[in-house]
Amino acid sequence: MQSADLNILQQALAALKAGQPAQAGAWLAHLSPAGQGHPDSLYLAALASDGLGRLEAAEQCFVAAIDRAPGNAGYLNSFALFLQRAERLEEAVVMLRRAVAAHPRHAEAWRNLALILMDRQLHDEADAALAQAEALEPDHPQCLATRGSLAHFLGNTAAANRALRRAVALHPHDSDAQLRLARALSQQTAYAEALAAVQAAPGLPDDPALAAQIGDTLVDAGRLDQAIAQYRALLQRWPDYHPVLSALAFLLPQATEVAGLPKAEQRDIALAPFAAALARPAGIALWQAAIAAANGLGDGQRLLDWAARAEADTGLLPAWRVARLTGLRLLGRHEDALTEARAEQSRFPQEGAFANHRAWLALLLRQLDECEQAALVATRQIPREQTAWALLATLWRMRDDPRANWLLDHERLVMTADLALPRGWASLPAFLADLQAVLEARHHMLAAPPEQTLRGGTQTQGELFAATDPVLIAFREALRQTVETALSGLSPQAGHPFLGRLTGRIRFAGSWSVRLAGQGFHVNHVHPSGWLSSAFYVALPPEVGVDGDAGKLVFGVPDAALGLDLPPARIITPVPGRLAIFPSYAWHGTVPFQSRQPRLTAAFDAVPV
Numbered sequence: 032m033q034s035a036d037l038n039i040l041q042q043a044l045a046a047l048k049a050g051q052p053a054q055a056g057a058w059l060a061h062l063s064p065a066g067q068g069h070p071d072s073l074y075l076a077a078l079a080s081d082g083l084g085r086l087e088a089a090e091q092c093f094v095a096a097i098d099r100a101p102g103n104a105g106y107l108n109s110f111a112l113f114l115q116r117a118e119r120l121e122e123a124v125v126m127l128r129r130a131v132a133a134h135p136r137h138a139e140a141w142r143n144l145a146l147i148l149m150d151r152q153l154h155d156e157a158d159a160a161l162a163q164a165e166a167l168e169p170d171h172p173q174c175l176a177t178r179g180s181l182a183h184f185l186g187n188t189a190a191a192n193r194a195l196r197r198a199v200a201l202h203p204h205d206s207d208a209q210l211r212l213a214r215a216l217s218q219q220t221a222y223a224e225a226l227a228a229v230q231a232a233p234g235l236p237d238d239p240a241l242a243a244q245i246g247d248t249l250v251d252a253g254r255l256d257q258a259i260a261q262y263r264a265l266l267q268r269w270p271d272y273h274p275v276l277s278a279l280a281f282l283l284p285q286a287t288e289v290a291g292l293p294k295a296e297q298r299d300i301a302l303a304p305f306a307a308a309l310a311r312p313a314g315i316a317l318w319q320a321a322i323a324a325a326n327g328l329g330d331g332q333r334l335l336d337w338a339a340r341a342e343a344d345t346g347l348l349p350a351w352r353v354a355r356l357t358g359l360r361l362l363g364r365h366e367d368a369l370t371e372a373r374a375e376q377s378r379f380p381q382e383g384a385f386a387n388h389r390a391w392l393a394l395l396l397r398q399l400d401e402c403e404q405a406a407l408v409a410t411r412q413i414p415r416e417q418t419a420w421a422l423l424a425t426l427w428r429m430r431d432d433p434r435a436n437w438l439l440d441h442e443r444l445v446m447t448a449d450l451a452l453p454r455g456w457a458s459l460p461a462f463l464a465d466l467q468a469v470l471e472a473r474h475h476m477l478a479a480p481p482e483q484t485l486r487g488g489t490q491t492q493g494e495l496f497a498a499t500d501p502v503l504i505a506f507r508e509a510l511r512q513t514v515e516t517a518l519s520g521l522s523p524q525a526g527h528p529f530l531g532r533l534t535g536r537i538r539f540a541g542s543w544s545v546r547l548a549g550q551g552f553h554v555n556h557v558h559p560s561g562w563l564s565s566a567f568y569v570a571l572p573p574e575v576g577v578d579g580d581a582g583k584l585v586f587g588v589p590d591a592a593l594g595l596d597l598p599p600a601r602i603i604t605p606v607p608g609r610l611a612i613f614p615s616y617a618w619h620g621t622v623p624f625q626s627r628q629p630r631l632t633a634a635f636d637a638v639p640v
Contacts, residue, residue: 036066052082070100087381104134138167186504222252239269253475255286273320280324290478327482331361383412420616421557441601445613453505487551495542529614536640547630552623561615561636568605572626582624
């Protein structure tokens with residue numbers, strides 16, 4: 032490679048390390064033709080494209096770099112992390128196994144392999160990979176963290192805490208080690224110990240992540256006013272720290288301060304810190320966080336304004352145009368949105384989000400042929416995103432197309448099952464009583480999360496199954512057994528979005544609990560990031576199941592915003608101790624009920640292992 036090209040690569044690498052992917056890309060554009068084909072150039076181009084959200088281009092560059100240097104463990108390791116973020120865990124494992132085969136002493140690849148195997152709940156394989164990393168770097172903080180995480184997941188809190196405390200003792204100035212210990216303690220409901228662990232960290236005065244963890248722990252403990260005060264104090268010093276800006280934006284509408292105000296006032300208060308931060312020069316990450324918050328709070332006008340400003344600041348990116356389309360939809364400007372969705376799909380033909388928007392808008396405007404065309408494009412480009420499959424199921428049902436039943440046979444693919452009795456309990460009612468007590472203690476909020484589908488209730492914070500409460504661990508394992516038994520009655524079917532991914536085993540990809548009050552309900556929705564979804568009934572008001580359809584789970588009725596008058600395809604009557612299991616692209620919602628007693632459920636998404 033020419034010396035001029037080497038200098039350009041150094042400048043591009045420096046820009047990436049400084050968090051400036053656009054600048055890195057600009058440097059790489061100056062490479063000579065020969066330099067652009069060098070594997071190092073392709074690798075840096077992959078990192079720059081990834082940083083800009085250009086995922087298709089990033090993957091192409093990763094693949095090209097690896098083709099030219101197939102034994103480069105660093106390339107393979109980075110590509111695996113890219114695949115992991117895209118939830119393509121099987122492919123990520125393949126890349127990491129190639130990395131450690133090419134370079135058996137690449138400890139980072141062994142650690143990442145252990146983490147992904149653990150995420151896939153292949154615990155024995157994860158343990159073996161971690162042992163390889165520990166043999167190379169036994170006291171590396173990431174090794175200790177992974178050992179702690181593995182023990183934590185398996186419910187061995189003593190072993191988890193030993194590993195995490197050792198990481199802190201050996202690396203007292205490693206903020207990540209302090210954070211991992213504090214988060215684990217908080218998930219164990221040891222809130223006082225979690226706060227003490229953060230407050231003892233040497234880096235606390237000058238590390239916003241540690242200061243944020245104090246607020247996060249206070250939220251977990253249900254001390255919401257103190258959490259809000261902590262977040263606001265942090266923003267006085269670091270006003271652009273987007274993780275806390277996001278946390279505060281989503282917390283405020285659920286907490287005492289603004290939960291009772293009209294939606295527009297809630298949004299103004301919740302997004303005010305973002306607005307102040309955006310008055311100063313902002314990078315891509317801050318714009319992304321701000322737009323995600325405006326989207327979650329349903330503020331269409333801010334989405335339009337902020338998307339335009341983000342594009343003016345950082346250049347044209349697909350994410351900004353997707354945000355604009357969402358803003359137009361929220362404001363009811365559907366014809367304008369469809370016109371723009373067509374243009375953006377032509378501009379960014381590989382970005383499935385535009386096809387998704389176009390399909391949804393075309394269905395709303397009754398452009399049925401266009402809806403089908405766009406939805407089919409989306410299912411090819413982003414086959415694991417569930418929205419387009421839901422739209423196709425609706426469209427084909429409207430047209431009496433036999434593919435509707437192929438895609439979503441509500442009698443066969445929407446299943447119910449009674450929970451397998453968790454180990455350690457004599458009866459299911461006894462377990463449900465213990466589970467109810469544990470879940471009730473985790474409902475701290477006063478209102479529903481603004482970005483979620485429940486109305487008139489509350490939802491637990493964070494990942495329910497990350498907790499180490501023995502009741503929740505037993506619940507998690509009983510659910511896994513119950514779901515896998517139910518799935519054993521289905522057969523794989525190539526090309527099917529649900530049955531085509533059937534392996535017989537699952538891992539949980541999201542878990543939470545919902546408590547609905549009288550007149551509470553879920554709007555009709557799907558789970559875009561799931562594969563299999565479920566609702567488990569813990570405790571029900573006496574009116575549910577006897578007062579008409581009150582409190583029942585309804586399938587096949589689309590999002591009300593689409594304005595379609597489709598009757599339910601199936602209605603399930605909840606029963607305590609029973610779960611409903613269904614493809615994540617199945618429209619589902621609940622019927623409001625009137626009672627003085629709440630309706631308590633646990634829910635999760637799962638993907639195949």
